[in-house]
Amino acid sequence: MNFSNYSRKDHTDKLKNDTFDVLVIGGGITGAGIALDAAMRGMKTALIDMQDFAAGTSSRSTKLVHGGLRYLKQLEVKMVAEVGKERAIVYENGPHVTKPEWMLLPLHEGGTFGKFTTSAALRVYDFLAGVKRSERRSMLSVTETLKKEPLVKKEGLKGGGYYVEYRTDDARLTLEVMKKAAEKGAVCVNYVKADRFQYENGRVTGIEAVDQINGSRLTISAKKVINASGPWVDSVRKKDGGENGKQLRLTKGVHIVIDESIFPxxxxxxxxxxxxxxxxAIPRDGKTYVGTTDTFYEQDPIRPDVTDEDRAYLLDAIRFMFPSLHVKESDIESSWSGVRPLIYEQGKDPSEISRKDEIWESESGLLTIAGGKLTGYRKMAETIVDLVAKRLKEETGIIYSPSETKHLPISGGDVGGSAHFPAFVKAKTADGMAKGFSEDDARFLVQMYGSNADQLFAHKHEDKLLPDVLYAQLMYAVEKEMAYTPSDFFIRRTGALLFDIKTVHQYKEACTDVLADYFGWTDAEKEKHALELEEEIAACS
Structure with a gap:
């Protein structure tokens, strides 16, 4: 069965007719990781999300799979060790969506980090995170620091630290994990909202859900239900009769995007x-993006706002560290805002609250996982599926295998590991050129889609309404990635709304026309989805 909403009835029929070992509520990176881990162990697995996959926090992060250097400052030693090691695993399993990014930490008089403490912290960081020799930190002189980045403020500069983080496309990482889960048998469906729990003898046995596309109701039966709904974790727990124990506190993070011609x-x-x-501040695809803010957030997390104060804060930060630049609000091409679901700790500022994940088990048997970081998604999934396996063994006597995801390439990741990815790109680019794509277009598709690139090369066409690459991406997104709306495509399948807004403006009508024809939308449905995209454009502008 194709991983497509064209086959939506087949997917929802499976949700209605099967009894699952595990049902996951939430299609962000945590939920996707859980679905993959459970499916790999042979558990009959389902996953639903009331929005598109990765529509919440998992498409609104700083887009770094990082080891959490700043958590050393809070003495979160165990966390730094764990996520640092996980970072390398994420990279090896999907080098097409994650890559090393050398990071410069300028050191100034009166700054947060001193030269000695930074050197010591980075050395400890390398040790805890198991950083390979070629990526270990170095300390730079003032001259070396300015050679790396001449825009950095010279006044009070004492030098810099130089170390490796990993950059990712958070939404595409989520999708690649989700696609691998589906490939392994998980039934993963977007736009299905959990409405109320089903019980038998006081134990959760499934949910009654609502299809957000056609309004129909469906009951999904499962032996174990996992609440991995991110910012909505507490609202889902309320449906189960309460929020006993710790609660979430949402904090908002905002990022702005400026063209490299203004911020080079x-x-x-x-x-x-x-x-x-x-x-x-990170260069990416001809742009520079800057973030993040960290403030408590009390409003609806569906589409957190970017306020004038948020923009002003980040512009002030840019002017402070890069005083030769004269950036202004009109230079911001796009922005995004996301909320982090953190475990509430009374009396702590947003940036001080721990990013550790925790698991709750209610009297009804509902399992909830919250907190954590993008980097640690695989380990979080392993931990909670271990608990599911333990409970299923107690209740049914069935023994499931340990986690098998540590060395499992995600969808698109069958490239022979990170060391062989450059050679893979070179060879596969030639295949794309043989299909009629330009060298640049073919390379772009291979670098973005990895071992799935051949499926995009199959969509070379003669229709000049859309560029070759965009048409290939669009058809692949609807046939293999469950994309349904223009917003799904331009935000979470391509990231164009954030980093290539001109393409969105130029081709939004043509892409909407293709989607309307493919899914057979009525005029009213087409207008609705076109308006949704316009609202997203306005929200990020």
Whole structure:
């Protein structure tokens, strides 16, 4: 069965007619990781999300699979060790969506990090995270620091730290994990909302859900239900009769995007703000993006706003660290805002709250997982599926195998590991050129889709309404990635809304026409989805 909403009735019929070992509520990176881990162990697995996959926090992060250097400052030693090691695993299993990014940490008089403490912290970081020799930190002189990035503030500069983080496309990482879960037998369906739990003798046995596309109701039966709904974790727990124990506190993170012609950053930077927070500035695809803010957020997490104050804060931060630049609000091409679901700790500021994950088990048997970081998704999934396996063994006597995801390439990741990815790109680019794509277009598709690139090369066409690459991406997104709306495509399948807004404006009508024809939308449905995209464009502008 294709992983496509064209086959939606087949997917929802399976949800209705089968009894699952595990049902996951939430299609972000945590839920996707759980679905993959469970399916790999032979558990009959289902996953639903009330929106598109990765529509919440998992498409709104800083887009770094990082080891959490700043958590050393809070003495979160175990967490740094674990996520640092997981970072390398994420990279090896999907080098097409994650890559090393050298990070410069400028050191100034009066800054958060001193030269000695930074050197010591980075050395400890290398040790805890098991950083390979070629990526271990070095300390730079003032001259070396300015050579790496001449835009950095010279006044009070004492040198810099230089170390490796990993950059990713968070939404595409989520999708590649989800696609691998589906390939392994999990039934994963977007736009299905959990409405109320089903019980038998006080134990959760499934949910009654609502199809958000056609309004129909369906009952999904499962031996174990996992609430991995991110910012909505507490609202899902309420449906189960309460929020006993710890609760979430949402914090908002905002990022802004500026063209490289205005902010010509050559080197990713991790820097102090005047109020002693730490912010990233990262070059990507001809743009520079800067973030993140960290403030408590009390409103609806569906589409968190980017306020004038948020933009002003980040612009001030840029001017502070890069004083030769004269950036202004009109230079911001796009922005995004996401909320982090953190375990509430009374009296702590947003940036001080731990990013550790926790698991709750209610009296009804509902399992909830919350907190954590993008980097640690695989380990979080392993931990909670271990618990599911234990409970199923107690209740049914069936013994499931241990986790098998540590060395499992995600969808698109069958490239022979990170060391062989450059050679893979070179060879596969030639295949794309043989199909009629230009060298640049073929290379772009291989680098973005890895071992799935052949499926995009199959969509070379003569229709000049859309460029070759965009048409191939669109058809692949609807046939193999469950994309349904223009927003799904331009935000979470391609990232164009954030990093290539001109393409969105130029081709939004043509792409909407293709989708309307493919899915057989009525005029009203087409207008609705076109309006949704316009609202997303307005929200990020």
């Amino acid at each position: 950053l050559h080197q990713a930077i991790y820097f102090d703000t005047p109020d002693k927070r730490m912010v990233f």
